[in-house]
Amino acid sequence: MVKRVLITDDALFIRVALKNILEKNGFVVVGEAENGFSAIEKYKLLKPDIVTLDITMPVMGGLDALKHIRAFDKNAKVLMISSMGQESVVREAVISGALGFLIKPFNEETIVKSLSKL
Template sequence: MAKILIVDDAAFMRITIKNMLKKSAHEVVGEAENGKVAIERYKALAPDIVTMDITMPELDGLQALREIIAINPSANVIMVSAMGQEAMVREAIMSGAKGFIVKPFKEEGILSAIDKLA
């Protein structure tokens, strides 16, 4: 069982992911609506896994990822991307993201990614 932090500016996506994880053994310990908050919550909650949206106001997912990797180089961050964001995802991988998932995804998809890192 892993502690999970969900980062997405869209409440809809946060709820969706949370609902998908409900039935799993994992626990969503926090949510953040932008990169800035994500970093704060990461420090405060020390989650095992972070799901990170890329396009967000204030501080985007890439910058938040870099900050989190700077705090903990082995942090498990899964980028939540969409078609058309190939370049960003590449950046994220080079910056230390453990992988990515592409919207729209299904429950099995996100669970398999999280189970792998848990």
């Protein structure tokens, strides 16, 4: 089954890099969001199988977006991707329902392996 992904990151180059990796490996990128608020709206509209969320973004960060998305859909599959690897942030993301956490910079193998598990 092809997995449909919503990519969320405020950095365009990260969204482009993720999209290229995912599409090359058989995923379908159904949308992109530049902040948490946009991710929530697009999640409700597009109903992706997986969401990637950056932690630090303008308007609304990834942790808040994660909580809203999981409140809307308790079965949402969310992978956090961030340059912030502090244990407290990782713990809060997992407690809030994230199914995985990757630290930037990431590589293709790590991304594909992590998303394939979800």
